[in-house]
Amino acid sequence: MITLTVNGERVSRHVDPRRHLIDFLRLDLGLTGSHAGCEHGVCGACTVRVDGEIVRGCLVLAASLDGAEVTTIEGLSDSGEVADLQANFVARNAAQCGFCTPGMIMTAADILAHQKDATRAEIREHLAGNYCRCTGYQAIVDAVEATLEARR
Amino acid sequence: MNQITPASIGLSREDLPNSYIGRSVPRPNAPKLVQGRATYTDDVVLPRMLHTAFLRSPCAHARIGAIETAAAMAVPGVVRVFTGADIAKVCDPWVATLDHLKGMKSAPQYPLPLHRATWQGEPIVAVLAETRAAAEDGVAALAVTFEPLPAQTDMESALAPGAVVIHPELGDNLVFTRTAETGDVAAAFAAAHKVVEARFVTGRHTGVTLEPRSIIADYNRADGTLTVHHSTQAPHMMQGVFAKQLRMAEGDVRVICKDVGGSFGIKVHVYPDEVAVAAMARIMGRPVKFIADRFEAFASDIHARDHRIHGRLAVDAEGRVLAFDVDDLTGIGPYSVYPRTSAIEGNQVVNLCGGPYDFRNYRCTTTVVLQNKAPTCQYRAVGHPIATAVTEGLMDLAAEALGMDPIEIRRRNLIRDDAYPYTSPAGMRFEGLSHHASLDKLLQMVPVARIRADQAEARSRGVYRGLGIAAFIELTNPSPFMYGIGGARISAQDGCTVRMDPDGSIVASSGVTEQGQGTEAILAQIVAHGVGVAVERVKIITGDTQTTPYGGGTWACRGAGIGGEAALQSAIALKQQLLDVAGAMLQAAPDSLDIVLGRIVDKAGGAERMTLHELGRIVYFRGDTLPRELQRELVQTRHFITKEYPFAFTNGIQASWVEVDPATGMVKLLEHWCVEDCGRIVNPMLVDEQVRGGIVQGIGGALYEHCIYDAQGNLLTTTLADYLVPMSAEMPEMHVGHVETPTRESLLGAKGAGEAGTAGAPGAIMNAINDALRPLGARVHEQPFTPERILRALGTIA
Ligand code: FES
Ligand code: FES
Numbered sequence: 001m002i003t004l005t006v007n008g009e010r011v012s013r014h015v016d017p018r019r020h021l022i023d024f025l026r027l028d029l030g031l032t033g034s035h036a037g038c039e040h041g042v043c044g045a046c047t048v049r050v051d052g053e054i055v056r057g058c059l060v061l062a063a064s065l066d067g068a069e070v071t072t073i074e075g076l077s078d079s080g081e082v083a084d085l086q087a088n089f090v091a092r093n094a095a096q097c098g099f100c101t102p103g104m105i106m107t108a109a110d111i112l113a114h115q116k117d118a119t120r121a122e123i124r125e126h127l128a129g130n131y132c133r134c135t136g137y138q139a140i141v142d143a144v145e146a147t148l149e150a151r152r
Numbered sequence: 153m154n155q156i157t158p159a160s161i162g163l164s165r166e167d168l169p170n171s172y173i174g175r176s177v178p179r180p181n182a183p184k185l186v187q188g189r190a191t192y193t194d195d196v197v198l199p200r201m202l203h204t205a206f207l208r209s210p211c212a213h214a215r216i217g218a219i220e221t222a223a224a225m226a227v228p229g230v231v232r233v234f235t236g237a238d239i240a241k242v243c244d245p246w247v248a249t250l251d252h253l254k255g256m257k258s259a260p261q262y263p264l265p266l267h268r269a270t271w272q273g274e275p276i277v278a279v280l281a282e283t284r285a286a287a288e289d290g291v292a293a294l295a296v297t298f299e300p301l302p303a304q305t306d307m308e309s310a311l312a313p314g315a316v317v318i319h320p321e322l323g324d325n326l327v328f329t330r331t332a333e334t335g336d337v338a339a340a341f342a343a344a345h346k347v348v349e350a351r352f353v354t355g356r357h358t359g360v361t362l363e364p365r366s367i368i369a370d371y372n373r374a375d376g377t378l379t380v381h382h383s384t385q386a387p388h389m390m391q392g393v394f395a396k397q398l399r400m401a402e403g404d405v406r407v408i409c410k411d412v413g414g415s416f417g418i419k420v421h422v423y424p425d426e427v428a429v430a431a432m433a434r435i436m437g438r439p440v441k442f443i444a445d446r447f448e449a450f451a452s453d454i455h456a457r458d459h460r461i462h463g464r465l466a467v468d469a470e471g472r473v474l475a476f477d478v479d480d481l482t483g484i485g486p487y488s489v490y491p492r493t494s495a496i497e498g499n500q501v502v503n504l505c506g507g508p509y510d511f512r513n514y515r516c517t518t519t520v521v522l523q524n525k526a527p528t529c530q531y532r533a534v535g536h537p538i539a540t541a542v543t544e545g546l547m548d549l550a551a552e553a554l555g556m557d558p559i560e561i562r563r564r565n566l567i568r569d570d571a572y573p574y575t576s577p578a579g580m581r582f583e584g585l586s587h588h589a590s591l592d593k594l595l596q597m598v599p600v601a602r603i604r605a606d607q608a609e610a611r612s613r614g615v616y617r618g619l620g621i622a623a624f625i626e627l628t629n630p631s632p633f634m635y636g637i638g639g640a641r642i643s644a645q646d647g648c649t650v651r652m653d654p655d656g657s658i659v660a661s662s663g664v665t666e667q668g669q670g671t672e673a674i675l676a677q678i679v680a681h682g683v684g685v686a687v688e689r690v691k692i693i694t695g696d697t698q699t700t701p702y703g704g705g706t707w708a709c710r711g712a713g714i715g716g717e718a719a720l721q722s723a724i725a726l727k728q729q730l731l732d733v734a735g736a737m738l739q740a741a742p743d744s745l746d747i748v749l750g751r752i753v754d755k756a757g758g759a760e761r762m763t764l765h766e767l768g769r770i771v772y773f774r775g776d777t778l779p780r781e782l783q784r785e786l787v788q789t790r791h792f793i794t795k796e797y798p799f800a801f802t803n804g805i806q807a808s809w810v811e812v813d814p815a816t817g818m819v820k821l822l823e824h825w826c827v828e829d830c831g832r833i834v835n836p837m838l839v840d841e842q843v844r845g846g847i848v849q850g851i852g853g854a855l856y857e858h859c860i861y862d863a864q865g866n867l868l869t870t871t872l873a874d875y876l877v878p879m880s881a882e883m884p885e886m887h888v889g890h891v892e893t894p895t896r897e898s899l900l901g902a903k904g905a906g907e908a909g910t911a912g913a914p915g916a917i918m919n920a921i922n923d924a925l926r927p928l929g930a931r932v933h934e935q936p937f938t939p940e941r942i943l944r945a946l947g948t949i950a
Contacts, residue, residue: 016285018285026194026195032188032191032192032194032195033187033188033189034188035192035362035363035413036194037362037363037364037446038446038871038872039445039446040446040871040872040873042871042872042873043362043872045362072188073187073188074187074188074189077186077187077188077189086183086186086187089182089186090178090179090182090183090186091178092837093178093179093182093670093837093838093841095182095185095186095668096414096668096669096670096841096845097185097361097362097363097411097412097413097414097415097667097668098182098184098185098186098190098411098413098668099192099361099362099363099413099414100362101185101186101188102186102188105186123880124880124881124883125880125881127880127881128879128880128881129879130879130880131362131872131877131879132362132880133359133360133361133362133414133416133845133849133877134414134668134845135841135844135845135848136841136844136845136846136847136848136878136883136886136909137848137878137879137880137883138844138883138885138886139841139844140880141880
């Protein structure tokens with residue numbers, strides 16, 4: 001049995017030792033905003049925040065998260081923390097099919113929090129662990145850059 | 153009614169308050185994507201749902217021996233195991249050929265094969281369980297004997313004596329061959345001032361949609377219906393496929409497709425594991441879900457572009473093209489893929505080589521052969537990147553042989569902008585293209601003089617940079633000439649129903665589909681424009697065979713051109729209907745009224761007469777106050793199909809600026825430009841992002857992506873760590889420009905835009921790399937242009 005905080009709410013569940021975080025969120029909690037794209041740690045579609053740091057949900061075992069604080073795209077959206085970033089994603093068409101987008105937003109939120117002076121090249125570097133097949137990345141970089149500039 | 157023309161309905165006019173054509177309106181369905189509130193197939197959970205996992209062939213070619221299931225059945229949670237024979241009881245095999253591809257042949261394919269596995273990754277046995285994890289445990293507990301057979305993996309030897317004939321009943325491994333020949337090719341080459349030639353290879357690669365293939369099939373015994381939630385581009389086509397293979401009435405099958413996480417042609421084909429899922433649901437009478445994992449995606453999604461091409465080009469002393477002579481060979485795996493077939497890609501190479509240029513003598517052959525690798529089929533820009541790389545690679549070789557500037561040789565040969573209608577030597581009919589205007593536009597965007605100066609200066613420092621150009625044509629808006637005449641139930645027409653509800657809001661349902669391109673956004677813009685309401689008042693329904701008019705879905709860049717035109721015509725018809733009703737209410741001639749932003753106004757003067765909200769209230773709740781005979785159905789449907797031209801061709805030109813490191817063989821993309829002409833642009837921002845995304849997919853094939861098999865047919869690239877895809881850090885900034893030549897086949901005038909980027913990027917990059925390598929005496933024509941291949945071309949490694 002693990003007890004943890006997910007998007008500000010306390011949850012307790014029995015989990016299989018092999019259950020990874022992304023399946024825990026999607027299957028056990030119904031938080032389907034986070035996606036599984038590869039389940040081997042490369043694509044970044046499963047990116048969520050654990051105790052303030054972004055992690056790949058497919059590489060973390062749920063059983064290891066007793067007492068942890070987890071934030072997913074649902075919680076991040078509800079909090080309004082990145083409403084400006086999300087608005088820029090929409091305005092700039094930085095999401096096409098949208099499957100990568102929750103993971104991109106989580107990673108971009110990390111740039112907003114920790115790298116306020118990031119250049120375009122640094123934004124590209126920071127996003128380099130998130131695969132997007134649709135956009136070619138430029139619109140995503142534009143959206144993050146516009147948000148950083150507006151916040152300065 | 154007055155004649156409706158593009159001008160009369162204000163297309164492209166930004167001054168009308170409710171003119172949405174040509175405006176970069178944000179997509180109404182984007183907010184749910186950025187907040188994680190979309191619904192992809194894997195997000196759907198149904199009562200009593202089972203999960204399936206497949207045992208896949210570990211061998212490229214093997215006889216399937218004993219299948220021991222007892223241990224699998226003993227795994228907790230496992231419900232049932234299905235073999236090929238079990239599935240075949242309720243499901244018929246298919247053969248993927250098209251009648252108009254003369255002489256084409258392929259073998260019957262079952263959802264799960266009965267006796268032989270023919271590629272590594274082919275689904276062989278299915279395990280149904282309460283969870284995906286239990287199903288995978290069940291697969292691990294299966295004991296299946298595979299007796300390996302010799303594999304035919306090499307396409308060059310597929311037709312040679314001694315080749316392994318993959319389907320003995322076919323006699324050989326030849327699926328299809330076609331030669332197009334016009335003019336006197338031999339004489340043109342004999343008379344040429346210069347002849348250049350090269351051997352090109354395009355690497356087998358695949359779509360890598362981030363959302364893998366996903367399906368839930370649910371057979372309801374109570375009413376005899378099959379409902380399929382499917383990540384697909386073509387719901388109506390799949391409805392027909394499931395019905396036919398499962399021996400059901402088409403009307404008893406419903407395909408629902410909510411959000412789709414990327415498609416690019418990957419999700420428009422019939423996959424044996426997905427049909428097996430439908431068959432298992434039919435047998436079990438309950439929902440069955442299958443979500444491919446990444447390994448399964450690499451091993452069983454269609455691959456594409458596995459071609460070897462010998463190309464020759466003859467030019468005269470002025471650099472004018474005299475003849476192209478091209479020989480294409482492609483290996484397509486063990487089966488042609490249903491129902492589009494795997495011969496189309498090679499056929500497109502024959503249709504498209506030399507496409508941008510004005511010349512007389514042409515010969516091109518494609519030979520399509522079987523092999524024991526994953527099946528290939530249509531993937532974004534089908535055949536275009538191959539034909540463009542061959543054509544443009546040869547043009548650069550000719551320019552070099554002549555000592556001519558690559559821009560100049562193109563200017564001398566591109567089809568003149570006033571030459572249309574024009575029929576190409578390959579027999580393609582062009583209604584109107586803009587090669588010269590596009591080249592001019594490109595040269596306004598690309599600072600060629602500065603780049604050439606920078607290149608010379610860099611070379612003096614031992615830094616090698618290159619500029620490459622590639623012109624291209626693109627086939628969009630296909631008519632029944634693409635598939636329908638070949639006997640495939642693939643609809644080239646599409647429909648749209650537009651209605652007004654009592655509060656004045658508009659709902660449009662369309663047969664085209666959304667996988668991220670922005671289909672729903674442009675349909676909303678078009679309908680808002682056509683009816684005369686604010687775009688926020690329009691809701692779009694797509695992706696449900698039971699609630700949308702029959703249509704082909706979204707592929708071959710038909711969403712805007714075909715689906716958009718159906719939407720425009722139905723919206724205009726609804727507007728007329730609304731004006732007739734308003735005229736009766738207001739005692740005014742319908743002709744004297746207009747609808748602007750949801751209000752009925754006097755056409756002259758623009759004074760408001762009533763709101764659509766009020767009109768809706770009266771029609772739906774106080775119909776008693778209207779004249780008895782007044783037609784008041786506030787709903788209209790129109791379907792559209794192109795009639796004059798088999799395809800609406802578009803054109804464009806790309807430029808790539810790269811740096812090659814001769815020490816490491818690494819290519820750095822510095823900048824990229826694309827000018828394209830997709831006719832009328834409904835939403836410039838969405839078009840630009842389609843182009844950028846397409847360019848990056850082209851970059852992937854040119855530099856990184858490769859499904860690598862060993863000689864035994866083992867796939868070596870089955871994770872995202874082995875199969876490289878473009879990531880943000882390596883991608884260049886891309887500049888997109890437009891020329892607009894609307895098609896006159898429709899009021900809207902839109903052609904397709906989704907494949908232009910992918911069509912031209914590999915050719916432009918190849919030419920840029922070779923421009924960089926020229927002082928070093930090296931050249932590459934084999935994609936992907938990996939560091940290893942570049943170092944080999946430089947002679948650094950053997
Ligand atoms: S699903 Fe976790 S990185 Fe791809
Ligand atoms: S928007 Fe489709 S994968 Fe990024």
